[in-house]
Amino acid sequence: MKHLDEYRDRELAQRIIERIHASSKKGIRIMEVCGTHTVSIFRNGIRDVLPSNIALISGPGCPVCVTATEEIDKSIKLSREHDVIITTFGDLMRVPGSKSSLQKEKANGADIRVVYSVSDAIKIASNNPQKRVVFLGIGFETTAPTIAAAVLEAKSEGIKNFFVLVLHKLIPPAMEALLSGGDLKIDGFMCPGHVTSIIGASSYVPVTQRYHIPCVVAGFEPIDILQAIYMLVEQLEEGQAQVEIQYKRGVTFEGNKNAMAIMERVFDRCDTVWRGLGVISKSGFKLKVQYREFAAEDSFDLSIPKAKEHPGCMCGEILRGVVTPAECPLFRRTCNPGHPVGPCMVSSEGTCAAYYKYQA
Amino acid sequence: MCLAVPMEVLNIDGNRAWVSAGGTKREVRLDVIDQRPHIGDYVIVHAGFAIHRIDQEMAKETLKMFEEMFSNEAPG
Ligand code: SF4
Numbered sequence A: 001m002k003h004l005d006e007y008r009d010r011e012l013a014q015r016i017i018e019r020i021h022a023s024s025k026k027g028i029r030i031m032e033v034c035g036t037h038t039v040s041i042f043r044n045g046i047r048d049v050l051p052s053n054i055a056l057i058s059g060p061g062c063p064v065c066v067t068a069t070e071e072i073d074k075s076i077k078l079s080r081e082h083d084v085i086i087t088t089f090g091d092l093m094r095v096p097g098s099k100s101s102l103q104k105e106k107a108n109g110a111d112i113r114v115v116y117s118v119s120d121a122i123k124i125a126s127n128n129p130q131k132r133v134v135f136l137g138i139g140f141e142t143t144a145p146t147i148a149a150a151v152l153e154a155k156s157e158g159i160k161n162f163f164v165l166v167l168h169k170l171i172p173p174a175m176e177a178l179l180s181g182g183d184l185k186i187d188g189f190m191c192p193g194h195v196t197s198i199i200g201a202s203s204y205v206p207v208t209q210r211y212h213i214p215c216v217v218a219g220f221e222p223i224d225i226l227q228a229i230y231m232l233v234e235q236l237e238e239g240q241a242q243v244e245i246q247y248k249r250g251v252t253f254e255g256n257k258n259a260m261a262i263m264e265r266v267f268d269r270c271d272t273v274w275r276g277l278g279v280i281s282k283s284g285f286k287l288k289v290q291y292r293e294f295a296a297e298d299s300f301d302l303s304i305p306k307a308k309e310h311p312g313c314m315c316g317e318i319l320r321g322v323v324t325p326a327e328c329p330l331f332r333r334t335c336n337p338g339h340p341v342g343p344c345m346v347s348s349e350g351t352c353a354a355y356y357k358y359q360a
Numbered sequence B: 001m002c003l004a005v006p007m008e009v010l011n012i013d014g015n016r017a018w019v020s021a022g023g024t025k026r027e028v029r030l031d032v033i034d035q036r037p038h039i040g041d042y043v044i045v046h047a048g049f050a051i052h053r054i055d056q057e058m059a060k061e062t063l064k065m066f067e068e069m070f071s072n073e074a075p076g
Helices: A010-023 A035-043 A069-079 A090-094 A102-107 A118-127 A144-157 A171-181 A193-199 A201-211 A222-237 A257-266 A289-294 A315-319 A351-358 B056-071
Strands: A028-034 A054-061 A084-088 A112-114 A132-137 A162-166 A188-192 A215-218 A243-245 A267-274 A278-287 B005-013 B016-021 B024-029 B042-046 B049-053
Touching: A010 A222, A010 B056, A028 A035, A028 A171, A028 A222, A035 A054, A035 A188, A035 A222, A035 A351, A054 A171, A054 A315, A069 A084, A069 A102, A069 A162, A084 A090, A084 A118, A090 A102, A090 A112, A102 A112, A118 A132, A118 A144, A118 A162, A132 A144, A144 A162, A144 A257, A144 A289, A144 B049, A162 A278, A162 A289, A171 A188, A171 A193, A171 A201, A171 A278, A188 A193, A188 A201, A188 A222, A193 A201, A193 A215, A193 A257, A193 B042, A193 B049, A201 A215, A201 A243, A215 A222, A222 B056, A257 A267, A278 A289, A315 A351, B005 B024, B016 B042, B024 B042, B024 B049
Parallel strands: A028 A054, A028 A188, A084 A112, A084 A132, A132 A162, A188 A215, A215 A243
Antiparallel strands: A267 A278, B005 B016, B005 B042, B016 B024, B042 B049
Protein backbone atom coordinates (compact mmCIF):
# COMPACT_ATOMS: atom_id res chain seq x y z
CA MET A 1 0.00 0.00 0.00
CA LYS A 2 1.21 3.45 -0.86
CA HIS A 3 2.92 5.43 1.92
CA LEU A 4 3.38 2.19 3.87
CA ASP A 5 5.32 -0.33 1.80
CA GLU A 6 8.23 2.02 1.10
CA TYR A 7 8.85 2.08 4.83
CA ARG A 8 9.05 -1.70 5.22
CA ASP A 9 12.02 -2.35 2.94
CA ARG A 10 14.38 -4.90 4.49
CA GLU A 11 17.52 -3.84 2.71
CA LEU A 12 17.06 -0.21 3.66
CA ALA A 13 16.35 -1.27 7.23
CA GLN A 14 19.61 -3.22 7.29
CA ARG A 15 21.59 -0.22 6.10
CA ILE A 16 20.08 2.04 8.76
CA ILE A 17 20.80 -0.56 11.42
CA GLU A 18 24.46 -0.64 10.31
CA ARG A 19 24.55 3.15 10.51
CA ILE A 20 23.17 3.09 14.03
CA HIS A 21 25.82 0.55 15.09
CA ALA A 22 28.59 2.62 13.52
CA SER A 23 27.49 5.93 15.10
CA SER A 24 26.22 5.00 18.52
CA LYS A 25 28.87 5.09 21.25
CA LYS A 26 27.16 6.45 24.37
CA GLY A 27 24.82 4.47 26.57
CA ILE A 28 21.41 6.04 25.89
CA ARG A 29 17.81 5.54 26.95
CA ILE A 30 15.12 6.48 24.46
CA MET A 31 11.48 6.57 25.48
CA GLU A 32 8.86 5.78 22.87
CA VAL A 33 5.96 7.75 24.29
CA CYS A 34 3.29 6.15 22.12
CA GLY A 35 1.71 2.71 22.51
CA THR A 36 1.44 2.25 18.75
CA HIS A 37 5.23 2.65 18.61
CA THR A 38 5.65 0.10 21.40
CA VAL A 39 3.70 -2.48 19.42
CA SER A 40 5.54 -1.75 16.16
CA ILE A 41 8.92 -1.99 17.92
CA PHE A 42 8.00 -5.44 19.21
CA ARG A 43 6.32 -6.68 16.05
CA ASN A 44 9.35 -5.77 13.98
CA GLY A 45 11.91 -7.04 16.46
CA ILE A 46 13.61 -3.66 16.61
CA ARG A 47 15.03 -4.11 20.12
CA ASP A 48 16.92 -7.20 18.94
CA VAL A 49 18.80 -5.38 16.18
CA LEU A 50 19.98 -2.40 18.19
CA PRO A 51 23.40 -2.20 19.82
CA SER A 52 23.31 -3.06 23.52
CA ASN A 53 24.10 0.52 24.57
CA ILE A 54 20.67 1.72 23.32
CA ALA A 55 17.72 1.00 25.61
CA LEU A 56 14.14 1.59 24.47
CA ILE A 57 11.75 2.44 27.30
CA SER A 58 7.98 2.25 26.80
CA GLY A 59 6.06 5.29 27.97
CA PRO A 60 2.54 6.30 28.95
CA GLY A 61 1.14 6.65 25.43
CA CYS A 62 -1.70 4.14 25.53
CA PRO A 63 -4.92 6.08 26.13
CA VAL A 64 -6.75 3.10 27.57
CA CYS A 65 -3.90 2.31 29.97
CA VAL A 66 -3.71 5.80 31.43
CA THR A 67 -7.46 5.99 32.01
CA ALA A 68 -7.75 6.09 35.80
CA THR A 69 -9.73 3.51 37.78
CA GLU A 70 -12.03 6.25 39.05
CA GLU A 71 -12.85 7.19 35.45
CA ILE A 72 -13.83 3.59 34.71
CA ASP A 73 -15.94 3.54 37.88
CA LYS A 74 -17.79 6.66 36.75
CA SER A 75 -18.43 5.11 33.32
CA ILE A 76 -19.82 2.01 35.01
CA LYS A 77 -22.08 4.12 37.20
CA LEU A 78 -23.42 5.86 34.09
CA SER A 79 -24.08 2.54 32.37
CA ARG A 80 -26.39 1.55 35.24
CA GLU A 81 -28.80 4.44 34.58
CA HIS A 82 -31.94 2.91 33.10
CA ASP A 83 -32.30 5.32 30.18
CA VAL A 84 -28.63 5.51 29.19
CA ILE A 85 -26.84 4.02 26.19
CA ILE A 86 -23.07 4.06 26.65
CA THR A 87 -21.03 4.40 23.47
CA THR A 88 -17.30 3.74 23.60
CA PHE A 89 -14.21 2.71 21.70
CA GLY A 90 -13.85 -1.04 22.14
CA ASP A 91 -10.55 -1.02 24.00
CA LEU A 92 -12.14 0.35 27.13
CA MET A 93 -14.58 -2.55 27.57
CA ARG A 94 -12.32 -4.89 29.48
CA VAL A 95 -10.43 -2.37 31.59
CA PRO A 96 -11.05 -3.28 35.21
CA GLY A 97 -12.60 -0.67 37.47
CA SER A 98 -12.62 -1.05 41.26
CA LYS A 99 -15.17 -3.86 41.18
CA SER A 100 -16.46 -4.35 37.65
CA SER A 101 -15.77 -3.56 34.01
CA LEU A 102 -17.94 -2.26 31.18
CA GLN A 103 -17.86 -5.72 29.68
CA LYS A 104 -19.29 -7.25 32.85
CA GLU A 105 -21.95 -4.55 33.02
CA LYS A 106 -22.92 -5.30 29.43
CA ALA A 107 -23.22 -8.99 30.25
CA ASN A 108 -25.53 -7.94 33.10
CA GLY A 109 -27.79 -6.12 30.70
CA ALA A 110 -26.41 -2.57 30.44
CA ASP A 111 -26.80 -1.02 26.99
CA ILE A 112 -23.17 -0.45 26.04
CA ARG A 113 -22.25 -0.17 22.36
CA VAL A 114 -18.78 -0.23 20.84
CA VAL A 115 -18.36 2.33 18.07
CA TYR A 116 -15.60 2.99 15.55
CA SER A 117 -16.17 6.74 15.48
CA VAL A 118 -17.86 9.35 17.62
CA SER A 119 -20.06 9.99 14.57
CA ASP A 120 -21.67 6.60 15.21
CA ALA A 121 -22.56 7.75 18.73
CA ILE A 122 -24.30 10.82 17.32
CA LYS A 123 -26.29 8.58 14.97
CA ILE A 124 -27.31 6.36 17.88
CA ALA A 125 -28.48 9.47 19.75
CA SER A 126 -30.58 10.65 16.78
CA ASN A 127 -32.12 7.19 16.39
CA ASN A 128 -32.96 6.82 20.09
CA PRO A 129 -34.55 10.12 21.15
CA GLN A 130 -36.09 8.54 24.28
CA LYS A 131 -32.62 7.52 25.55
CA ARG A 132 -29.65 9.51 26.76
CA VAL A 133 -26.51 8.56 24.84
CA VAL A 134 -23.17 9.05 26.60
CA PHE A 135 -19.90 8.81 24.70
CA LEU A 136 -16.79 7.97 26.71
CA GLY A 137 -14.27 10.48 25.35
CA ILE A 138 -10.89 8.85 25.81
CA GLY A 139 -7.79 9.45 23.72
CA PHE A 140 -4.98 11.92 23.20
CA GLU A 141 -4.74 14.89 20.87
CA THR A 142 -5.29 12.61 17.86
CA THR A 143 -8.79 11.74 19.00
CA ALA A 144 -9.86 14.84 20.93
CA PRO A 145 -10.56 16.98 17.82
CA THR A 146 -12.97 14.35 16.49
CA ILE A 147 -14.92 14.50 19.75
CA ALA A 148 -14.88 18.29 19.62
CA ALA A 149 -16.24 18.16 16.05
CA ALA A 150 -19.05 15.87 17.24
CA VAL A 151 -19.98 18.31 20.04
CA LEU A 152 -20.15 21.14 17.50
CA GLU A 153 -22.35 18.97 15.30
CA ALA A 154 -24.66 18.06 18.17
CA LYS A 155 -24.96 21.75 19.03
CA SER A 156 -25.76 22.86 15.47
CA GLU A 157 -28.18 19.97 14.91
CA GLY A 158 -29.91 20.64 18.21
CA ILE A 159 -29.31 17.10 19.50
CA LYS A 160 -30.33 17.14 23.15
CA ASN A 161 -29.72 13.53 24.22
CA PHE A 162 -25.99 13.30 23.48
CA PHE A 163 -23.41 13.65 26.26
CA VAL A 164 -19.66 13.23 26.51
CA LEU A 165 -17.68 12.11 29.51
CA VAL A 166 -14.51 13.96 28.57
CA LEU A 167 -11.49 11.93 29.69
CA HIS A 168 -8.96 13.18 27.14
CA LYS A 169 -5.32 13.46 28.08
CA LEU A 170 -2.56 15.55 26.54
CA ILE A 171 0.91 14.28 25.73
CA PRO A 172 3.37 17.18 26.19
CA PRO A 173 2.34 17.83 29.85
CA ALA A 174 2.80 14.10 30.56
CA MET A 175 6.29 14.17 29.05
CA GLU A 176 7.20 17.07 31.31
CA ALA A 177 5.70 15.30 34.32
CA LEU A 178 7.87 12.25 33.60
CA LEU A 179 11.01 14.34 33.33
CA SER A 180 10.31 16.40 36.43
CA GLY A 181 9.42 13.29 38.44
CA GLY A 182 13.09 12.50 38.75
CA ASP A 183 12.85 8.71 39.14
CA LEU A 184 13.50 8.07 35.47
CA LYS A 185 16.49 8.80 33.29
CA ILE A 186 15.55 9.50 29.68
CA ASP A 187 18.01 10.83 27.11
CA GLY A 188 15.67 11.23 24.15
CA PHE A 189 12.02 11.04 23.17
CA MET A 190 10.55 9.29 20.16
CA CYS A 191 7.40 11.39 19.86
CA PRO A 192 4.03 10.06 18.66
CA GLY A 193 3.33 10.59 14.96
CA HIS A 194 -0.41 11.08 14.97
CA VAL A 195 -0.67 13.14 18.14
CA THR A 196 1.87 15.41 16.48
CA SER A 197 -0.09 15.52 13.19
CA ILE A 198 -2.54 17.56 15.25
CA ILE A 199 -0.41 19.58 17.68
CA GLY A 200 2.68 20.03 15.48
CA ALA A 201 6.31 19.29 16.29
CA SER A 202 6.72 22.81 17.67
CA SER A 203 4.83 21.60 20.76
CA TYR A 204 7.97 19.83 21.96
CA VAL A 205 10.27 22.85 21.76
CA PRO A 206 9.68 23.82 25.43
CA VAL A 207 10.55 20.26 26.54
CA THR A 208 13.77 20.16 24.51
CA GLN A 209 14.81 23.54 25.85
CA ARG A 210 13.87 23.08 29.48
CA TYR A 211 15.37 19.61 29.84
CA HIS A 212 17.97 19.66 27.05
CA ILE A 213 16.55 16.48 25.58
CA PRO A 214 16.13 15.70 21.86
CA CYS A 215 12.68 14.90 20.48
CA VAL A 216 12.17 13.15 17.13
CA VAL A 217 8.65 12.68 15.81
CA ALA A 218 8.41 9.24 14.24
CA GLY A 219 6.10 7.31 11.94
CA PHE A 220 5.01 3.76 12.65
CA GLU A 221 6.68 1.54 10.05
CA PRO A 222 9.99 -0.18 10.78
CA ILE A 223 12.03 2.21 8.60
CA ASP A 224 10.40 5.18 10.33
CA ILE A 225 11.33 3.91 13.75
CA LEU A 226 14.89 2.96 12.81
CA GLN A 227 15.44 6.31 11.15
CA ALA A 228 14.09 8.12 14.20
CA ILE A 229 16.46 6.17 16.43
CA TYR A 230 19.33 7.07 14.12
CA MET A 231 18.36 10.75 14.27
CA LEU A 232 18.25 10.60 18.08
CA VAL A 233 21.63 8.84 18.18
CA GLU A 234 23.18 11.51 15.99
CA GLN A 235 21.84 14.30 18.20
CA LEU A 236 22.89 12.59 21.39
CA GLU A 237 26.40 11.78 20.14
CA GLU A 238 26.81 15.47 19.29
CA GLY A 239 25.22 16.70 22.49
CA GLN A 240 22.31 18.40 20.71
CA ALA A 241 18.71 18.73 21.88
CA GLN A 242 16.47 19.65 18.97
CA VAL A 243 13.00 18.86 17.74
CA GLU A 244 13.18 16.97 14.45
CA ILE A 245 10.51 15.36 12.30
CA GLN A 246 11.21 11.96 10.81
CA TYR A 247 7.54 11.42 9.88
CA LYS A 248 7.37 14.21 7.30
CA ARG A 249 4.49 12.67 5.37
CA GLY A 250 2.28 12.89 8.45
CA VAL A 251 3.52 15.80 10.51
CA THR A 252 4.39 19.46 10.16
CA PHE A 253 6.11 21.81 12.56
CA GLU A 254 2.96 23.93 13.02
CA GLY A 255 0.43 21.12 13.21
CA ASN A 256 -3.19 20.99 12.09
CA LYS A 257 -4.44 24.49 12.84
CA ASN A 258 -8.03 23.66 12.02
CA ALA A 259 -8.10 20.75 14.46
CA MET A 260 -6.46 22.85 17.16
CA ALA A 261 -8.98 25.65 16.62
CA ILE A 262 -11.87 23.19 16.93
CA MET A 263 -10.45 21.84 20.19
CA GLU A 264 -9.97 25.35 21.50
CA ARG A 265 -13.53 26.30 20.62
CA VAL A 266 -15.00 23.38 22.55
CA PHE A 267 -12.57 22.59 25.38
CA ASP A 268 -10.79 24.37 28.19
CA ARG A 269 -7.63 22.89 29.64
CA CYS A 270 -7.88 21.39 33.09
CA ASP A 271 -5.86 19.29 35.52
CA THR A 272 -6.56 15.61 35.12
CA VAL A 273 -5.60 12.33 36.73
CA TRP A 274 -3.51 9.74 34.87
CA ARG A 275 -3.17 6.17 36.00
CA GLY A 276 0.35 5.83 37.33
CA LEU A 277 1.26 9.47 36.97
CA GLY A 278 -1.34 11.02 39.26
CA VAL A 279 -2.80 14.47 38.65
CA ILE A 280 -0.90 16.41 36.00
CA SER A 281 -1.50 20.13 35.73
CA LYS A 282 -3.29 21.28 32.55
CA SER A 283 -3.05 17.84 30.96
CA GLY A 284 -6.73 17.33 30.22
CA PHE A 285 -9.81 18.92 28.71
CA LYS A 286 -13.25 19.90 29.94
CA LEU A 287 -16.14 21.29 27.91
CA LYS A 288 -16.37 25.08 27.75
CA VAL A 289 -19.32 26.89 29.32
CA GLN A 290 -21.12 27.21 25.98
CA TYR A 291 -21.10 23.43 25.57
CA ARG A 292 -21.87 22.30 29.12
CA GLU A 293 -25.24 20.91 27.99
CA PHE A 294 -23.21 18.01 26.57
CA ALA A 295 -21.11 17.45 29.70
CA ALA A 296 -21.99 14.12 31.30
CA GLU A 297 -20.79 15.32 34.70
CA ASP A 298 -23.33 18.17 34.68
CA SER A 299 -26.32 15.98 33.81
CA PHE A 300 -25.59 12.92 35.90
CA ASP A 301 -24.53 12.24 39.46
CA LEU A 302 -21.04 10.85 39.07
CA SER A 303 -20.08 10.65 42.73
CA ILE A 304 -18.41 7.32 43.42
CA PRO A 305 -16.69 5.69 46.38
CA LYS A 306 -12.92 6.04 46.42
CA ALA A 307 -11.47 3.91 43.62
CA LYS A 308 -9.58 0.77 44.57
CA GLU A 309 -6.51 -0.31 42.62
CA HIS A 310 -5.74 -3.99 42.29
CA PRO A 311 -3.07 -4.79 44.87
CA GLY A 312 0.11 -5.94 43.18
CA CYS A 313 -0.58 -4.45 39.73
CA MET A 314 2.39 -2.33 38.73
CA CYS A 315 0.78 -0.54 35.75
CA GLY A 316 1.62 2.78 37.38
CA GLU A 317 5.34 2.07 37.38
CA ILE A 318 5.12 0.50 33.92
CA LEU A 319 3.47 3.62 32.50
CA ARG A 320 6.24 5.77 33.95
CA GLY A 321 8.84 3.47 32.40
CA VAL A 322 10.50 2.70 35.74
CA VAL A 323 9.86 -1.07 35.64
CA THR A 324 9.31 -3.59 32.86
CA PRO A 325 6.42 -6.09 32.90
CA ALA A 326 8.70 -9.00 33.80
CA GLU A 327 9.33 -7.26 37.12
CA CYS A 328 5.64 -7.44 38.01
CA PRO A 329 5.00 -10.54 40.12
CA LEU A 330 1.59 -11.07 38.50
CA PHE A 331 2.89 -10.96 34.90
CA ARG A 332 2.09 -14.22 33.04
CA ARG A 333 0.91 -15.77 36.33
CA THR A 334 -2.43 -14.31 37.39
CA CYS A 335 -2.26 -11.62 34.71
CA ASN A 336 -2.49 -12.46 31.00
CA PRO A 337 -4.50 -11.15 28.04
CA GLY A 338 -7.30 -13.65 28.78
CA HIS A 339 -7.48 -12.46 32.40
CA PRO A 340 -6.01 -8.98 32.55
CA VAL A 341 -5.46 -7.58 36.04
CA GLY A 342 -4.48 -4.11 34.84
CA PRO A 343 -5.13 -1.97 31.76
CA CYS A 344 -1.56 -2.40 30.50
CA MET A 345 -2.52 -6.01 29.79
CA VAL A 346 -5.98 -5.21 28.39
CA SER A 347 -5.14 -2.91 25.54
CA SER A 348 -3.27 -4.41 22.61
CA GLU A 349 -1.10 -1.29 22.86
CA GLY A 350 -0.42 -1.79 26.52
CA THR A 351 3.19 -2.46 27.44
CA CYS A 352 2.33 -5.65 29.36
CA ALA A 353 0.26 -7.02 26.46
CA ALA A 354 3.06 -6.25 24.00
CA TYR A 355 5.66 -8.00 26.18
CA TYR A 356 3.31 -10.94 26.66
CA LYS A 357 2.70 -11.38 22.96
CA TYR A 358 6.15 -10.77 21.55
CA GLN A 359 8.69 -11.68 24.21
CA ALA A 360 9.39 -15.31 24.82
CA MET B 1 -5.53 3.79 19.72
CA CYS B 2 -3.87 6.59 17.80
CA LEU B 3 -3.64 4.14 14.96
CA ALA B 4 -4.31 6.02 11.76
CA VAL B 5 -3.78 4.85 8.20
CA PRO B 6 -3.08 6.50 4.85
CA MET B 7 -6.11 6.10 2.57
CA GLU B 8 -6.79 7.29 -0.96
CA VAL B 9 -9.62 9.76 -1.52
CA LEU B 10 -12.12 8.37 -4.05
CA ASN B 11 -14.95 10.82 -3.75
CA ILE B 12 -15.82 14.01 -1.91
CA ASP B 13 -19.30 15.12 -0.92
CA GLY B 14 -19.37 18.29 1.16
CA ASN B 15 -18.10 17.47 4.60
CA ARG B 16 -17.57 13.79 3.82
CA ALA B 17 -15.27 11.72 1.63
CA TRP B 18 -15.06 8.10 0.55
CA VAL B 19 -11.59 6.71 1.04
CA SER B 20 -9.97 3.34 0.45
CA ALA B 21 -6.84 1.38 1.34
CA GLY B 22 -5.95 -2.26 0.87
CA GLY B 23 -9.48 -3.17 -0.24
CA THR B 24 -11.23 -1.41 2.66
CA LYS B 25 -13.56 1.46 1.80
CA ARG B 26 -14.85 3.93 4.33
CA GLU B 27 -16.73 7.15 4.65
CA VAL B 28 -14.81 9.76 6.61
CA ARG B 29 -15.53 13.27 7.79
CA LEU B 30 -13.51 16.27 6.73
CA ASP B 31 -14.28 18.63 9.66
CA VAL B 32 -10.91 18.20 11.31
CA ILE B 33 -8.46 18.15 8.39
CA ASP B 34 -6.69 21.44 7.68
CA GLN B 35 -6.03 21.17 3.97
CA ARG B 36 -9.01 20.02 1.97
CA PRO B 37 -7.98 17.00 -0.07
CA HIS B 38 -8.65 16.38 -3.74
CA ILE B 39 -9.67 13.12 -5.35
CA GLY B 40 -6.57 10.93 -5.65
CA ASP B 41 -4.86 12.48 -2.61
CA TYR B 42 -3.91 10.38 0.38
CA VAL B 43 -5.19 11.32 3.81
CA ILE B 44 -4.43 9.91 7.23
CA VAL B 45 -7.62 8.54 8.75
CA HIS B 46 -8.35 8.15 12.46
CA ALA B 47 -11.65 7.07 14.05
CA GLY B 48 -13.80 8.10 11.09
CA PHE B 49 -12.11 11.44 10.43
CA ALA B 50 -9.41 12.46 7.96
CA ILE B 51 -6.83 14.22 10.14
CA HIS B 52 -4.01 15.03 7.70
CA ARG B 53 -3.47 15.35 3.97
CA ILE B 54 -0.22 13.70 2.90
CA ASP B 55 1.98 16.13 1.06
CA GLN B 56 3.69 14.17 -1.73
CA GLU B 57 6.72 16.45 -1.67
CA MET B 58 7.14 15.94 2.07
CA ALA B 59 6.81 12.18 1.64
CA LYS B 60 9.59 12.29 -0.93
CA GLU B 61 11.81 14.24 1.44
CA THR B 62 12.08 11.33 3.83
CA LEU B 63 13.21 9.06 1.03
CA LYS B 64 15.64 11.79 -0.08
CA MET B 65 17.07 11.84 3.45
CA PHE B 66 18.09 8.22 2.95
CA GLU B 67 19.80 9.00 -0.32
CA GLU B 68 21.82 11.69 1.41
CA MET B 69 22.51 9.46 4.35
CA PHE B 70 24.01 6.79 2.13
CA SER B 71 25.47 8.98 -0.63
CA ASN B 72 28.98 8.86 0.83
CA GLU B 73 28.92 5.09 1.06
CA ALA B 74 30.03 2.60 -1.53
CA PRO B 75 26.98 0.92 -3.03
CA GLY B 76 26.21 -2.22 -1.15
S1 SF4 C 1 1.41 -7.64 34.30
FE1 SF4 C 1 -0.75 -7.29 34.81
S2 SF4 C 1 -0.75 -6.89 37.00
FE2 SF4 C 1 1.36 -6.64 36.30
S3 SF4 C 1 1.54 -4.47 35.82
FE3 SF4 C 1 0.97 -5.49 33.91
S4 SF4 C 1 -1.27 -5.33 33.87
FE4 SF4 C 1 -0.66 -4.88 36.01
